[in-house]
Amino acid sequence: MSRPLRIGIAGLGTVGASAAGILQRKANAIVPKAGRSIVVTGVSARSRGKDRGFDLEGIAWFDDPAELAASDEIDVFVELIGGANGPAKAAVEAALAAGKHVVTANKALLATHGNALACLADASGLAIGFEAAVAGGIPIIKTVREAASANTINRVFGILNGTCNYILTRMEEEGLEFDECLKDAQALGYAEADPTADIEGHDSAHKLALLASIVFGSEVDLNSIYLEGISAISQEDLRAADELGYRIKLLGVAQRTEQGIEQRVTPAMLPKSAPMARVAGVLNAVAVDGDAFGEITMVGAGAGGDATASAVVSDIVDIARGRFSPALGIPAESLTPVSRSGMQAHAGAYYVRLNVYDRPGALAGIATRMAESGISLESIMQKGRGETGSQTPLPVTIITHNTMEEHIREALARIEADGHIEGRPQMIRIEKA
Amino acid sequence: MSRPLRIGIAGLGTVGASAAGILQRKANAIVPKAGRSIVVTGVSARSRGKDRGFDLEGIAWFDDPAELAASDEIDVFVELIGGANGPAKAAVEAALAAGKHVVTANKALLATHGNALACLADASGLAIGFEAAVAGGIPIIKTVREAASANTINRVFGILNGTCNYILTRMEEEGLEFDECLKDAQALGYAEADPTADIEGHDSAHKLALLASIVFGSEVDLNSIYLEGISAISQEDLRAADELGYRIKLLGVAQRTEQGIEQRVTPAMLPKSAPMARVAGVLNAVAVDGDAFGEITMVGAGAGGDATASAVVSDIVDIARGRFSPALGIPAESLTPVSRSGMQAHAGAYYVRLNVYDRPGALAGIATRMAESGISLESIMQKGRGETGSQTPLPVTIITHNTMEEHIREALARIEADGHIEGRPQMIRIEKA
Numbered sequence: 001m002s003r004p005l006r007i008g009i010a011g012l013g014t015v016g017a018s019a020a021g022i023l024q025r026k027a028n029a030i031v032p033k034a035g036r037s038i039v040v041t042g043v044s045a046r047s048r049g050k051d052r053g054f055d056l057e058g059i060a061w062f063d064d065p066a067e068l069a070a071s072d073e074i075d076v077f078v079e080l081i082g083g084a085n086g087p088a089k090a091a092v093e094a095a096l097a098a099g100k101h102v103v104t105a106n107k108a109l110l111a112t113h114g115n116a117l118a119c120l121a122d123a124s125g126l127a128i129g130f131e132a133a134v135a136g137g138i139p140i141i142k143t144v145r146e147a148a149s150a151n152t153i154n155r156v157f158g159i160l161n162g163t164c165n166y167i168l169t170r171m172e173e174e175g176l177e178f179d180e181c182l183k184d185a186q187a188l189g190y191a192e193a194d195p196t197a198d199i200e201g202h203d204s205a206h207k208l209a210l211l212a213s214i215v216f217g218s219e220v221d222l223n224s225i226y227l228e229g230i231s232a233i234s235q236e237d238l239r240a241a242d243e244l245g246y247r248i249k250l251l252g253v254a255q256r257t258e259q260g261i262e263q264r265v266t267p268a269m270l271p272k273s274a275p276m277a278r279v280a281g282v283l284n285a286v287a288v289d290g291d292a293f294g295e296i297t298m299v300g301a302g303a304g305g306d307a308t309a310s311a312v313v314s315d316i317v318d319i320a321r322g323r324f325s326p327a328l329g330i331p332a333e334s335l336t337p338v339s340r341s342g343m344q345a346h347a348g349a350y351y352v353r354l355n356v357y358d359r360p361g362a363l364a365g366i367a368t369r370m371a372e373s374g375i376s377l378e379s380i381m382q383k384g385r386g387e388t389g390s391q392t393p394l395p396v397t398i399i400t401h402n403t404m405e406e407h408i409r410e411a412l413a414r415i416e417a418d419g420h421i422e423g424r425p426q427m428i429r430i431e432k433a
Numbered sequence: 434m435s436r437p438l439r440i441g442i443a444g445l446g447t448v449g450a451s452a453a454g455i456l457q458r459k460a461n462a463i464v465p466k467a468g469r470s471i472v473v474t475g476v477s478a479r480s481r482g483k484d485r486g487f488d489l490e491g492i493a494w495f496d497d498p499a500e501l502a503a504s505d506e507i508d509v510f511v512e513l514i515g516g517a518n519g520p521a522k523a524a525v526e527a528a529l530a531a532g533k534h535v536v537t538a539n540k541a542l543l544a545t546h547g548n549a550l551a552c553l554a555d556a557s558g559l560a561i562g563f564e565a566a567v568a569g570g571i572p573i574i575k576t577v578r579e580a581a582s583a584n585t586i587n588r589v590f591g592i593l594n595g596t597c598n599y600i601l602t603r604m605e606e607e608g609l610e611f612d613e614c615l616k617d618a619q620a621l622g623y624a625e626a627d628p629t630a631d632i633e634g635h636d637s638a639h640k641l642a643l644l645a646s647i648v649f650g651s652e653v654d655l656n657s658i659y660l661e662g663i664s665a666i667s668q669e670d671l672r673a674a675d676e677l678g679y680r681i682k683l684l685g686v687a688q689r690t691e692q693g694i695e696q697r698v699t700p701a702m703l704p705k706s707a708p709m710a711r712v713a714g715v716l717n718a719v720a721v722d723g724d725a726f727g728e729i730t731m732v733g734a735g736a737g738g739d740a741t742a743s744a745v746v747s748d749i750v751d752i753a754r755g756r757f758s759p760a761l762g763i764p765a766e767s768l769t770p771v772s773r774s775g776m777q778a779h780a781g782a783y784y785v786r787l788n789v790y791d792r793p794g795a796l797a798g799i800a801t802r803m804a805e806s807g808i809s810l811e812s813i814m815q816k817g818r819g820e821t822g823s824q825t826p827l828p829v830t831i832i833t834h835n836t837m838e839e840h841i842r843e844a845l846a847r848i849e850a851d852g853h854i855e856g857r858p859q860m861i862r863i864e865k866a
Contacts, residue, residue: 139572146751147747150452150745217465294739295733307726307727334465
């Protein structure tokens with residue numbers, strides 16, 4: 001039996017406290033899995049007094065996380081501080097410089113500085129475990145980094161943000177508007193006081209950037225991700241989706257196309273028959289399309305202290321066993337720059353909702369603009385027509401056949417310029433299941 | 434860069450040929466993932482002449498798989514011969530004795546001799562990779578062996594046999610009888626000429642025995658699995674299930690109960706709302722309930738040459754990287770005997786279908802017997818009543834509330850003895866989703 005593996009944890013919120021608790025309570029059960037005992041020897045957090053449900057006896061306290069990271073008392077530095085820069089980054093750099101393995105749940109940090117940190121770790125043969133950073137308890141990093149080795153991955157996509165999925169599920173099931181569901185999510189602790197990172201898709205983009213890097217062997221490149229949040233999704237869209245046989249989900253998608261790698265986080269319509277369309281509430285789901293193993297879909301808790309701590313502990317046990325490899329799957333120096341395929345080249349079907357003034361020729365004008373851009377329509381639906389000549393615009397929903405984003409954007413810009421519609425057109429991409 | 438990892442493959446059927454092909458075709462892409470090159474240096478199969486779609490040039494041919502296994506030409510022995518005993522067992526033993534890592538898709542071998550083989554491997558610090566033995570391309574072994582380290586697992590269950598799921602799906606969707614669907618499955622190559630291992634549940638039991646060993650830290654114990662196949666499932670059952678809101682699946686379930694570990698492979702009714710109820714055709718699915726990560730469900734291809742080869746190659750890459758640990762998750766010497774909870778103690782709800790003679794008092798007699806055994810009924814449904822006194826028995830379907838298996842068996846034995854029913858009662862367990 002090797003000597004104990006010594007763990008330093010910086011950040012004792014719900015995840016950190018849960019991880020420390022698991023390591024203490026289950027110490028005996030973990031030994032045969034890890035091949036050695038694992039002990040928490042140091043911690044760092046903002047407030048020292050708080051009862052966090054685990055035993056601080058005999059654990060060294062550090063006010064400065066970077067000092068803990070570099071301390072001789074630890075072998076593995078667990079970073080649960082959060083934030084792309086500041087103390088989290090400084091502490092992780094200090095840990096790697098001092099020859100400590102790193103385990104982190106910090107998607108923002110890795111999405112922003114992942115390439116540089118992976119280079120540092122690789123240079124010293126150190127692990128950066130970040131299973132906890134993507135989809136919580138679902139072992140998707142292990143799956144794409146290790147289980148998928150035989151595969152050329154064509155697409156990875158998923159519901160990567162439980163907050164958005166909770167909001168969309170409640171909007172759909174209860175007919176509530178976005179603002180109301182967001183407030184409930186905040187009251188339940190699913191959403192932050194400032195919910196921007198979740199609802200505008202930044203959190204999903206961080207996770208997608210990490211997944212995309214591993215599956216395509218490319219550098220982590222947050223800037224190449226096209227982003228749309230869910231705040232513009234309305235009850236009209238959800239009702240139309242339902243009638244047309246779709247559900248609306250905030251999806252992160254990274255896919256190989258003939259033009260390169262397309263990465264996007266947007267609301268998307270999924271056929272109701274798709275397994276992922278049924279993933280409700282705060283759950284996460286990720287699907288990986290490989291040329292050898294086909295499509296593998298994984299569903300589970302994407303957040304929560306215990307689920308995220310479970311991923312942290314599994315990374316620690318992997319390190320204890322020596323079961324690790326370059327952080328991003330292949331040596332960071334072998335990662336290629338993203339060959340980016342921009343959204344203009346996105347190919348697929350679209351849902352479009354327009355508020356059309358009830359004038360003679362309006363619908364014909366819209367159909368003509370679509371045709372001029374080479375877009376053929378699968379369906380066009382107008383509802384609630386009152387007396388002709390009413391001043392209230394009527395909602396028209398359109399489903400297109402496969403087309404390209406630049407064509408649909410061109411058509412919608414012309415339709416808007418023609419003055420037939422009130423407000424901006426709504427456009428939601430339809431994702432092939 | 435380390436020296437190449439040399440692979441010997443015994444058995445060049447669809448899986449072996451696909452694995453060799455992937456290792457050759459994707460050699461360059463695999464190097465950075467594996468940290469070294471991986472080359473097939475030896476093979477063994479029954480017929481030498483056949484074109485298998487990969488290049489045999491420079492690869493040593495062995496007529497005897499055990500000779501390949503012990504050869505100085507290889508570092509890892511890949512066993513794709515099949516069978517619980519005979520040449521597969523001899524070759525794997527020879528490989529371990531000669532200090533070679535083993536990768537295998539052979540669930541029968543490991544379900545039968547897994548403890549002894551794991552002891553051999555552990556004693557020499559060798560890997561036995563068997564991701565390919567359970568649920569094909571789904572990385573469920575990696576998940577329970579590595580990703581679940583922080584968890585106490587309460588239940589693992591799944592659709593572990595694609596042949597049965599194909600048959601049940603077609604029966605359900607097209608109203609066909611079992612025999613017809615089985616013939617189609619055979620014609621499509623989904624079922625063997627002798628389909629016993631699939632349809633009677635033995636194949637699922639092999640897989641369940643391996644999963645249960647890892648999740649409960651217990652010895653592989655095929656004999657403690659209770660087994661029922663799907664050949665007795667009829668259209669009446671599928672129609673009744675549909676009306677009652679269920680789907681019928683052949684499920685392998687291993688769960689922790691107060692009495693010990695319950696392991697069973699039986700047809701089971703799942704609520705239609707359960708994610709696994711919607712897994713159709715030849716797909717597999719596995720769900721793991723852990724106290725930290727909650728329930729994780731994985732769905733994917735459970736068979737097929739490429740999906741299974743994908744798992745074989747991922748095990749090989751793990752070995753190349755040194756990412757392995759004891760075969761059954763913890764050292765084989767630490768595995769405990771299964772503390773078996775027998776089926777008599779199974780707790781749950783039941784579906785019962787009886788062909789009841791249309792006599793005064795028959796239904797009352799049945800209800801009384803149920804009550805005598807302390808079973809309360811959620812519903813009782815009688816269909817198709819013609820004129821009273823008809824000689825044709827009428828189907829009666831019953832859903833019980835939670836009870837114990839010994840009670841339902843007692844009640845059904847008495848009902849049978851009372852002479853109110855024609856033939857044997859049908860009984861299907863309802864699985865909590």
